[in-house]
Amino acid sequence: MILFGTRTYLQQLAILTLVCGRCGNPSAHTLRKRVMKFTLFFIPLFPISTKYATQCTFCGAEQQVPKEQADGLLATAAQGGAGAGQPQPGAGQHAPHGSGPAA
Numbered sequence: 464m465i466l467f468g469t470r471t472y473l474q475q476l477a478i479l480t481l482v483c484g485r486c487g488n489p490s491a492h493t494l495r496k497r498v499m500k501f502t503l504f505f506i507p508l509f510p511i512s513t514k515y516a517t518q519c520t521f522c523g524a525e526q527q528v529p530k531e532q533a534d535g536l537l538a539t540a541a542q543g544g545a546g547a548g549q550p551q552p553g554a555g556q557h558a559p560h561g562s563g564p565a566a
């Protein structure tokens with residue numbers, strides 16, 4: 464007897480601030496990857512399908528996105544382009560004081 468089946472793995476890739484298509488709020492969205500794997504005797508062997516989706520944390524609406532768009536969103540998140548916590552060049556640098564003639 465051969466036991467086989469599938470198993471789904473959910474992986475959260477990033478959290479992005481997007482304007483939700485359903486509730487219209489610029490809220491945090493989780494970008495998730497859902498991988499379905501073929502299992503044999505409960506051992507996952509290889510992925511059958513990989514899907515990406517964003518989910519609005521405000522209203523819970525989930526929207527599937529193609530891999531290309533997910534990659535783009537990930538790149539945006541990696542650059543910090545989603546908004547939060549982006550360091551501004553120049554601000555907070557240690558500028559040398561007393562560069563004038565006043566000693």
Ligand SMILES: [Zn+2]
Pocket residue numbers: 483484485486487488519520521522523524
């Ligand atoms: Zn929403």
